[in-house]
Amino acid sequence: MFKFIGRRVAQSVIVLFVIITVTFFMVRFAPGDPFSAERKMPEHIKQSLMAHYGLDQPLLVQYGRYLGNLLKGDLGPSFTGTRSVNQILAAAFPVSLELGGWALLIALGIGLPVGIVAAVFRNTLADYIPMSMAMVGICLPTFVLGPILALVFGVWLGWFNVSGWFMPLDRVLPATTIGLVYAAVIARITRGGMLEVLSQDFIRTAQAKGVPFPRIIVVHTLKGGLLPVVSFLGPALAGIISGSFVVETIFQIPGMGREFVNSAFNRDYTLVLGTVILYAALITAANLLVDVVQVVLNPRLRFEDS
C-alpha cells in the first residue's frame, strides 16, 4: 500500500516537473515579450527593465533561478501592475475554489440520487425521463448552458444578476452551469455502477434470504456501485477547474481562469507560469487522491499493476 502511494507520488512529481519545464520554455519561445504589448518604449528603458527582472540572463540560468525560487514558494513578480504573482493568485484562487466547490456539490447532489433512483426503478419512467435529460445535459457545453441560464433566469425571470460576483445569490448561476453538466455524467455513471452490482449473485442471495429491498440497496449495493463515481471524480475535478475559464468569462468572475487568459495575452511570463503551476498542482493532487481512495475502497486494484 505504502509502496503504491510512494510510486504514485513520484509519478505526480515527475508530471508536475514536466509541466513546469514545458510551460517555461513554451512561454519563452513564443514571439513577443511582456514589454512589447502597448506603445513602443525607448530601447534603453526596455533594456534596463529586462535587466531588472533578470530577463537578459541566458535562458537556462533564468530557468534554474525560477526553479530555486519556486522551491521556496516564491512565484516571482508580475510584469504587469505592482502586485506579485503570489498576491494575485492569493486573491483569485479562493474565488475559483468557491465556485468549483459549489459546482461539485450541485453535481453530486443531483447526479447521485438521480442515478440511484434510475438504477433501482430501471426501465420505468423514473429511469427514462431523467436519463434522457442527462443525455441532453452531457451534450450541452457550459458555454451554451451558461448564457441560456443567464437569459432565462437573469434576463427574462429577473431572479439573479446576469453577471458579477458580489452577493451570495451571484453564486447560483455560474455554479449551476458547471454543476449540471457534471451532474448528468455522474447520474449516468452511478446508474451503470449500481446496475452492475445489482446483477451479481450476492444480491440475489440477499434477496433470497429475505433482506428488505431498501437495506439491500443501502448496505450491499451502494459501496460497490459508487466506485466508478469515485474514479470519475479525478477527471471531474480537473474538468470543473478548467471549465471555470468559460464560466468566469461569461459571468465576469474575478477568478483564476480570467487571470490566466489575460496573463497569456499580456505575455506576463511569471503570472502565466504561476497559474499553470497552481492548476497543474491541483489537478495532479486530485488525481492522486482519487487513485489512493480507489485502492482503499477496492483492494483488488492493489495487485493489478505490479
Place this chain on the structure above:
Amino acid sequence: MDLKNPRLSPSAQRLPAPAVDLDAIESGASLWQDAWHRLRKNHLAVGSLWVLAFMALFCFVGPLLSPYDYFATDLEKTLLTPSRQHWFGTDDLGRDQLTRVMTGGRVSLGVGLIATAVSLLIGVVYGATAAYVGGKADAVMMRVVDVLYALPFTIFVILLMTLFERSIVLLFVVIGAVEWLTMARIVRGQVLSIKKQEFVEAAVSLGYTTRRIILRHIIPNVLGVVAVYATLTVPAVILLESFLSFLGLGVQPPMPSWGSLIKLGADNIQLYPHLLIIPAFFFSLTLFSLNFLGDGLRDALDPKSSKD
C-alpha cells in the same frame, strides 16, 4: 429458425417468404451490412442521420444560395431582429446572421471532420504499432501517452493559441494533439486481442513484413471500433473548436464559427436574445445528433457492448 445458417435446415426454403432477404443471407452479410440493418432499426440514430444530412446541406450549400456575404458589413442595418430580408436578423456590424450561422457551421463541421481525421490517423498508427511491436517499445510508447494524459490539456491549448500566431493550421495541430491519445489507447487494446488470433499467425508464418501485417491485416479489423469512436470524436472536436472560438482564441474574424457566434449572443442577451438562441440551437442540435449517431453505431457494430 436459424437465419444465419439456412442451409442446415432445407425446410426453411419451403416456408412462406420470410421478411428477410434470403439471397443476402446466402451470400453472407458482411459486418457492415449487418450493422446497417441494426442501425436502421434505431429511430434516434436514423433521425440524427437526417438532421446531419440537413445540417451539411445547410452549411455547405446554404451560403452559396444566400444573397449576402458573411463578411459584408452594413453599418446602417446593425442588430436587426429577424425580418423577411434577414431571416435571422443581423449582427453588431450589420452582417446577415443567417449567412453567418451557415458559414459558421461550415467552419465548425469542417474543423470537426478534418481534425478528427488527423487525430484518427495518428492514434491508429501509434496504437497499432505499440501493440503489435510490444515489449519495451510498447511500454515506452504507452508511458508517453500516460504522461501526456496527465497534462492539463485545456490549459496548454489556451496557452498555445494565445502565445503563437493564431491560424487554422495551429488549431488543427492543437486539437489533433489532444484527441489522438484516447484513440491510441483504444486501438492498442483492440490490436492486442486481434494479434493473438490465427490469421495473424498465418500472415507471420508466410513471411509478410510487419508493416504489411499492420496495414493490411490488423487495421482493417479494428475499423469497427475506430468508426464508432470517430463518430464520437467529431462532436468532441467541434466542442473544443467552439470553446476556443468562444474565448476568442479559435477561428479569427471576420470568419465566424458557432463558438464565436454564441459568444456574440452571450454578450448581447439583455437586448438581442435571438443572437444567442439561434446559433446555440443549431450547435446543440448538431452535437446531439452526432452523439446519438455515435451511440447508435456502437450498438449496431458491437451489439454486446450495448449499455444494458
